[in-house]
Amino acid sequence: MNYLGNKLRELRASKGLLLRQVAAYIEVDTALVSKLERGERKAKRGHVEALAKIFKVNEKELITxxxxxxxxxxxKDEEVANDVLKVAESELKYVKSSAKE
Amino acid sequence: MNYLGNKLRELRASKGLLLRQVAAYIEVDTALVSKLERGERKAKRGHVEALAKIFKVNEKELITxxxxxxxxxxxKDEEVANDVLKVAESELKYVKSSAKE
DNA sequence: ATTGACTTGTCAAATTTTGACTAAAGTAGA
DNA sequence: TCTACTTTAGTCAAAATTTGACAAGTCAAT
Structure with a gap:
């Protein structure tokens, strides 16, 4: 349920970096990075992009x-969760079949 | 891209109701109902629930x-859109396999 | 006890959402 | 056309949510 945060923590560990170093790089408070890793706060797109750079990983992967x-x-708390994804998928297919809009 | 709104408009037409009547029922402004149907505004859960009642349809269907x-x-604007749904699905499976949390 | 890494709690500022209100645009009948 | 009525568009203040720094706290190692 916090795939991004887990990934970020893994990456940081693999590079042997401290929260404070990552924080400095993306120009935010150390506490915020901690929260992002633990999924307590939602990252902004810009954060994710900066993090992809610092860790030298494919940005798309993190954005995903x-x-x-x-x-x-x-x-997550919906009994119809799976149906929702199915319908969303069909909406996607619909627009990608380039029915304009 | 506005499945709910389209559905709501269909339902309203099938019952021969006016925006104003639906609006009165769910206790909002007529203009808001118009916007909900056209997807210009996002409905609140409570609205969806009330609308399911007035149209006598399964609430889950509309919530979905x-x-x-x-x-x-x-x-919708992401090239990784499909991957995102796949990953989200796997997150869902993960929690439903009742690995606690 | 001190240091350093990380976490938690708080809070004001910033951003986003919300929905009524008003006015405009479209529609149909007389 | 005139008129009555439905629907849509624009505006905006209030409400709700998000944001991230700051300060204080925990924890481990020394």
Whole structure:
């Protein structure tokens, strides 16, 4: 339920960096980075992008996790959660079949 | 991209109701109902519930569309949109396999 | 006890959402 | 056309949510 945060913490560990170093790099408070990693706060897109840079990973990969966590939050307590994803998928297919708009 | 709104308009038409009548029932301004139907404003859960009642349809059905539209909005402009849904699905599976939390 | 890494709590500021209100635009009948 | 009525568009203040710094706290190692 916090795929992005887990990933960020993994990455940071693998580089042997401290919260404070990551925080300095993305120009936020150390406490905020801690919260992002633990999913207590939602990152902004800009944060995710900066983090992808510092960790030298594909930005899309992190953005995907970032969005997935948000989608998850939206439906996690719903019994219709799976149906929701199905319908959303069909909406996506619909627009991508380039029915304009 | 506005499955709920379209559905609401269909339902209203099928019952031969005016915006003003629906609005009175759910106790909001007529203009708001118009906007909900056209997806210009996001309904609140309570609105969706009330609308399910007035139209005598399964509440879950409308809630599903309501949530799906929100998920769609979140990912519609993302190239990773489909991946996002996949990951979200896996997050869902993970929690439902009752790994606690 | 001190130091350093991380976490937690708080809060004001900033941003976003909300929905009524008003006015405009569209529609149909006389 | 005139008129009555439905629907849509624009505006805006109030309400709700988000944001992130700051300060204080915990914890581990020394």
């Amino acid at each position: 996790l970032w969005l997935a966590d948000q989608v998850f939050d939206l439906v | 569309l309501w949530l799906a539209d929100q998920v769609f909005d979140l990912v």
